[in-house]
Amino acid sequence: MIVKVLTRNFDKPDSHTLAVYEAGGGYRTLRKVLESWTPEQVVEEVKASNLRGRGGAGFPTAIKWGFVPKDSPKPKYICVNADEGEPGTFKDRHIMEQDPHLMVEGTILSAYAIGVQTAYIYIRGEFVLAGERTEAAIAEAYAKGYLGENILGSSYSLDIHVHYGAGSYICGEETALIESIEGKKGWPRVKPPFPAVEGLFGCPTVVNNVETLANVPLILDKGAAWFAGLGTEKSGGTKLFTISGHVNRPGLYELPMGTPLLEMIEEQAGGVTGGKKIKAVIPGGASCPVLAAHELDIKMDFNTLMAAGSMLGSGGVIVLAEGTSMLAALLNLERFFAHESCGQCTPCREGTRWIVQILERIERGEGTAGDPDTLIDIAEHMAGRTVCPLGEAAAGPVKSFVKKFRDEFLPGPGPDAGPSGTEHHPQVAGQDG
Amino acid sequence: MPTIEIDGKIITVEPGLTVIQAADRLGIHIPRFCYHPGLSPAGSCRMCMVEIEKIPKLQTACTTPVVNGMVVRTDTEAVQDARRSILEYLLINHPIDCPICDKSGECLLQDYYTEYARYTSRFLETRWRKRKVFILGPTIVMDEERCVLCSRCVRFFEEVSGVRRLGIFQRGSEAYLSTYPGEVLEDLYCGNIVDICPVGALTDRDFRFNQRVWMLKRGHSICPFCARGCNIIVDFNEDSDIQVNDSRVYRFRPRFNTKVNDYWMCDTGRYGYKSLDAAERIREPLLREGKRLIPVGWDRIIKRAALRIRETLASHGPEGVGVLVHPTVACETALATRELFVEQLGIRNMSTGFPVDPSAFEDAILIRRDRAPNRRGLEMIGMVPKGEDVPAGQLAAGWATGRIKLLYVLGDDPARFHNPQGPSPIPAGEGILILQKSTAGPEDARARMVLPAAMPAEEDGTFVNFEGRVQHFDAALAPLGEALPACEILRRLGEALKVELHPECWRLGQETWAPSSSS
Amino acid sequence: MQQILSKNEVQELLGRYPNKEAALMPVLRAIQMKEGHISKEAEHYAAAILELHPSRVREVVAFYSMFREKPEGKHLILVCESISCALLGSETILEHLKKRLAIGVGETTADKCFTLETAECLACCDQAPSVMINDELFGPVTPEELDGILEEKMKG
C-alpha cells in the first residue's frame, strides 16, 4: 500500500522549486517552530515519533542528538549524509532531485534542535542533478530568509554549505565523511570518541541521512503520534524502498515500515521479469546478508530483518531471479567492497582482496573443496575486528551467500554456473542465460 | 586514578592512559604493529585486540582508554584467534624473505609469527607484487612488499619531525607508502623511521647488509654531538672475523628517555657512530720527530710529556703553561684535569675552548645550537679558577704571543666533526703543543705529541646536557687501538709528574651529581 | 607558480570552512573543472594555497576515484558495474563499448573524444543498466541506444 508522505511532492511539476514546496505547505513548520518551540521540544517530539535513522543502522534519531553535550563551549555541526552509494539504493538522490527543500527544511529544524550554527551537506560527487538542485534550493532558502542570520526574524542563525564527495563509498561512513569534509582521505576514525562528542573539526557533530532529516518537517508538522502510527511499534514513519534487479517495475516506493517483502516485489515492483521464480533477495542494499527463496515471507522493518539474520539497511531491495549465478553475484559484491575498502585496517584490506581472489579462482574452474569453508572463515575473522563497519558489510554477504548456496561455491558446475561444464563463465545476469 | 586488572594483575594508572600502556607497565606485552608509544594511536593494524569484561567484541588495546574497574584478558582463545587471523592476513601477501631481510631478528612480524601464527598456509592465490628495492632517499630504502601499512613512519614525520614527507596513496589493497612521487626523502631525522618500522619495509642504506642483528652486541651511551645528549644504544661487534671494513661499531640507535630524547635521535648523531672506527681515529701515541709524528709507546709519550711540563714549569713557572679543555670531555676528565693542573701544579691559565657558534642550526625537536655535549658540566665544575678568570681569548693570546710556552689541550673540537674543513681551533704558536684527543685534525701538524683518548662510547663518564640533566654513561666497548680513557691518561701523566691522582678525585659528589632519573 | 583559480574563487571556498586544509576537496574539484584533470603542478598549487605538504594533497587525489590524474577524452563514459546493473547486463554494455570504441577500461580514444571508465553504483538501479556520460545519466540502455547517443556526442 503506497503512502505518499515523504514523496508527496514528487509527481508535481517543478517539485524541486521553492514555489512548489511552499505551495504544499513548505517552511510553514519552520516558521511555527522558530516562533513557538524550544529546541528541547523539537527533540522530544522527534523522540516520541520513533524516528530511526535511514542511513543503514536504524539508530533512534533523537537519542543520537541527545549524545551531543549540552554544555560544550565548542561549535556544533550537523552533517547531512547524501553520499548514497550502497549498491541497490537510490532514495536520497530522488529526494534531492525532486524535493530538495524537504531535506533543507529538515536540516534547519534538526540543526535548531541540536543548537548547530553550521551544517554541511555531503553530496556524492557523481550526483550532478541532485547537487545542482540542492545548491539551488539552498540559495532560494537564503534569499527567502530561511537560512543565514536571524532566520525569519528569530534569534536563530544557520549556514548550510555543500561539500562534494569525489568517488568513494567509504565516505558514507560517518567518520570517513567527517575526515573527507576536513579535506582528508576517507579513513574512518576509531571510535570512541564518537562524533557526537568529538566529530567534525574536533567538535560535537551529528551525522544524519537525507531521508532521516526529510522526515523531521513532517513529524513537527503533523505530530509525533501521527508519524509513529505510520510505522511499527519500534519504528515510526514510512520508508523509502528502492527495488531493483530482476523485477518488472524497478523503482522507488514509499511504503509503511513493516510492509511484507513479497507484497513489495509482487504488487509494487510488478513481480519478477519473465515470470520467473525468485532465487534470492538482498533486502537492504549490498551489505545486507542475502535471503534465500524460503526466507522471503518477512516484514520489512529493522527488527524483523535483524531477527532473520539480515538487515533493513538502506532499504535497497535487490531481487535475484532463478538462473542467477550466486558465485558471480557475490564476486560482484565483493569486488565492490575490495575496491571501496579504505585500506587502513588489516582484516578489511587483506580480507576483501583475498575473498575476491578465491571467488575468481572458483569462477575460473579452479575451486577446491575447502574453498567454501575458507571463505566463511575469512569473513568471520573480518567481522567485528575492523575499524569501521565496512569489514562487517563485506563479510555479511560472503557468509550468507556461501552458507545458503554452498553448492555454487564448490568445484564443478553448480546449478546456475553457466552453459555446460566446459566453459566456465557465469554471468551475473541470470536472466538471459 | 583508575585501577584496572589485566590478566589477573592489578595496576593503578593515571587517567587517559590506554590499555596497551597499562599492560606495558605491567610487563604484559600485547602484540602491536601500528601502535608506537612515541606516536598518536592509529588503531588500524588490529593486532592488539583484547577481551574486556562486559564488552562483547574484542577491543583494540592501543585505543581503549582505561576505565576504573576494567577487567582485561590478553590470553584467551578469542584473543589468540584474533592475533592468528591478523597475522595470516598480513602474511598472505608478505614475501617472507627473512633470510635476505635486514630486519630479520628485530622484526615484529617475524617475532609474532613464531609466537602466535598458524603454520600451514591456505593461501592458494598469487601474492601482491610491489616495488622491492625502492630508494626513498640518500639514507633509506623501501621494500613495498614487506610494508604492513601501519603508518608509523607517516605519523613520525607528521607528529615528530614536523613535515609530512610520506603518504599512503591509493586505497584498499592497492594502498602503498611513498614520498610524493619523485621527491627524495631527506630529513634530519630520517633514521628514526627505520627504527620504528615494525618490519623490513624501511631499511637503512648505511647499515643494510653489514651485520645480522643477532650477531651484534649492544651497549648504552650518550650521543656526544650536541648539547641535547640523546641517550643511545651502541651496536657493535668485537669479533674481527665477522667485522666489515674492520669496523667494530655498526650503528647508534636512540634509547628511550622521556626527559631528553623520547624515542628519537637526529641523523647527525646516528651516523656519528662512524667516528668511532674512522680512519682519522688516533690509534697510538704520536711523537714528533722532525716533520713527522711517529707512533711510540705510552711509557715514552707520558715520560716525554711529563718532562716537557716539568721543564716549562721550572723555566717559566706556572704562567708558562696553559690548559685548554674542550666541552667534549666528560665531567670526570674535567675534574681530573683540574686536580692535576690547577690544584697540584698551580697552573692558572686554564680555559674551555669551542664557543657556541650563534649561527649554527638549531630546531625545536632535538638538535641544539651548541654542538658540544658537556658545556654545562664544565660550567658546573667551574673549570676556570674562581676570581682569576682566564677567558679563552686570553689563553689563546698568551699562546699566540709566546707568553705561554706549553699548551695542553684536552678533548676533541666538536667543530671538527660537524665541519671537517673548518679552521683549527688553536691559533698558531711557537710553544710546545700537546694534544690529548681521539681524532686527527689540522692542528696536529703543529703538535709535539698526540695522546690518543677514548671516545665517549669507549669510556665511563658523565655529561650534563643543556638543561642541566646529569647523564652518566659506562663504556660500551673497549677503546680503539692503544687509546685510553682520558682519566687514565691523566693519572699516568700525574704519576710521571710525581702527583698521585686517586680516582676519588674525579668521582662526582653525590648531591650535585646524582644522575637525573632516566624516564 | 601558475594561479589556476582566481583569488575570489579561492576565498569563496575557504569561507566555507574553519580552516584552510578543509578546502582541499573543493579546491581540487574546481581545478579539475577548469583543467579537466589534476596535474602534478596543480597538486603543488593546491598544496601552496592551502599550506599543505604536497604528499597530503597527493593522498587525497589518489584516494578519490573521481580525481583524474591525466587528461581524458572530451566525453567521459562511466558504465555502472554494481550489482543491480550487473544483474541486467552491464557486462554486455561494457563489452559493446570496448568493441565500439576500440579501447579498454581507463583508456581514451585516439581522437580524444571518449574515455571509458567503469563506476560503482550510480544510484540509478531503477534504470539499470545505466551509463553516465559527462553529467548526464542514461538508462536503461541497450547497445543500440548507446550507439545513437555516441553518434550525437561525436557530432556535438
Ligand SMILES: Cc1cc2nc3c(=O)[nH]c(=O)nc-3n(C[C@H](O)[C@H](O)[C@H](O)COP(=O)(O)O)c2cc1C
Ligand atoms: C561503509 C558504510 C557506508 C555508508 N554509507 C552511507 C551512505 O551512503 N549514506 C548514509 O546515509 N549512511 C551511510 N552509512 C551510515 C552512516 O555511517 C551513518 O550511520 C548514517 O549516516 C547515520 O545517519 P542516520 O542516523 O540518519 O541513519 C554508511 C556506513 C558504512 C559503514
Ligand code: SF4
Ligand atoms: S573496515 Fe575497511 S573501510 Fe573500514 S576502516 Fe577498515 S579498511 Fe577502512
Ligand code: SF4
Ligand atoms: S614502511 Fe614500515 S613504518 Fe611505514 S607504513 Fe610500512 S610497515 Fe609501517
Ligand code: FES
Ligand atoms: S597496535 Fe592497536 S590497532 Fe595496531
